[in-house]
Amino acid sequence: MKPKFMLFVLVAVLAAVVLSGCSSQAGFSHSWPGLASDGETAYLASGQYLYAISLNDGREVWRYPAKASNSLQFIAQPVVAPDGTIIIGSAGSDHRLVALDPSNLSGEGVKTPAEKWTFTEAKSSWVAGALILDDKVFAPNSDGILYVLDLQDGFSSKSALQKIDLGGALWAQPGTDGDLVYVSSVDHYLYAIDPDSYEFAWPAIDLGGAVPGTPLVGPDGSLYVGSFASEVVKVNPATGKDTLLTSTQGWVWGGPVTDGQNIYFGDLEGNLFAVDAASGNQSWSIQPDGPVAGSPLVTNDAIVFVTESGSVYAVDQDGKIVWQREVGGQIYTSPVSGSDKIIVAPMQAEFSLAVLDTNGNQVWTFTPEK
């Protein structure tokens, strides 16, 4: 009987270890990093830190917090306010949204910015970046609530001006045309909210699938929204009436972008599409080396996009590939630009950030020091 009992104990311990492993993976919010740039500095939200990295030389300027905490995890897109304040939310068990003052650094060696204010009323993870409109912060949380904060009230511990309960998890930064705030939800809906009265401009639209990307206000003033229903729809912002723009082969994850003429977006089946905004006709589509989860980036010269296979592509307005660079790892985070450079944040690569010039040549990479 003893061996049998020992076997039971062994299996039980093994089960506990395996379950603990799953739990820790599920418990802290493991996902791809958030990325932003203010032109001079790149902000990388990755794991337990938010890093500020100089775009000139790839040097770490500061990190937040000073010491890693198991309760703080960063995956949301950092947001740079007009006054230079950086706003970032945690996806860890500590659900704080914090505003950092990069002009007030402290610490020897590793620098850390001072906290300008914190907001701790959210009940779940911050996966998306906030939208700043005039003096208000519209912060979408996974608890399904869009929190509205006053940017100028001077409080170091903020309370919500308004909590707009939308139900489903909010994973996308809201979009705006200046008149309305457009919020997309993982529970399939698109909402239009008046930023002053907080009332809905029109009834929420069911898009038939999750919408994890930011709605785009197109060159004609229409909204363009992609979803897991494998389609991109065009919405009249005055009436809330939606019409199919185009169907895709796979789920559309990243929000569409525009260069003023075409609407660009990718899908998880590995396609990049360009649709003429005026006519609604598909201009072209190409098949890169893997699924396209991030939003494309429109630069002066090209449309830059990343693939799950770890490649960065630049295509011209006619869909011709100008260059391709294999960075490595898997890239889901939308690329950003600054100082005539293209910044990408791969997962499971040798480095956390890669910076390319406009010809696709790698300028430098960034790996955080421990």
Add this chain to the structure above:
Amino acid sequence: MWNTLIIQPFTNLLLWIYSLMANVPGAFGWAIILFTIVIRAVTWPLNAQQLKGAQAMQEMQNDKEWQAIQKKYAKDKEKLAQEQMRVYKEKGINPFSSCLPTLIQFPIIIGLYQAIIRALASTPLSLLQLARIVYPTLSAAALIPLNSRFLWMDLGQPESILIFGFSFPTLAVIVAITTYIQSKLTMPASSNPGDQSAAMGKTMSIYMPLLLGYFALTFASGLSVYFITSNLLGIFQYAVTGRANWRNLLPGGDKQAKSK
């Protein structure tokens, strides 16, 4: 291999059951309960075999001939082991038949736990991973995101209820109690004071509730729903097959049985 054989089918089975009752409040909780019933139905013959095996082993412990052999070779462990194997063979007992279903439970528990976490997809990366493992026959775009609420619980999180300001782990307690009841019901009476299997059964009836109670306390409450449903079905199975030893639940019940 693990993903293809366990996680993917489990996740898809959960999603499929969920899709059948997507409009029912607490659909994911009901999906876990139905999933457990399916698993229990599939492993019913194994559980029946376990009960039969445990019964046969117990009868052997009470067998006069075996008790005499135990006394005779008390100091010769090697010979005793040889004799034990001979008696097993004579009586047609498979010594592993009683522990096999218990061992099978562990991959199911681990697989179900991972399937629950995968299906609830709380981050963009986990949602992307979920998209990759959903079978094309399921309309994943319409199903996702799953509603993780069931009764008062969030099935993706450990459960507790605030009582007078204290966080009380209701499900962990129910898991421990139902596991204890189930293990007590399956403990046959033994008149042999040197009966190792009876001693081990008694030890297991204490450790198993604690172990599963700890799992329920620490991990997603969806797993606790599985434990409780599985335990209740186990108790039901013992009851309908007439093998439940209800006397064991009474204080001193096992002693009464021994003295008979």
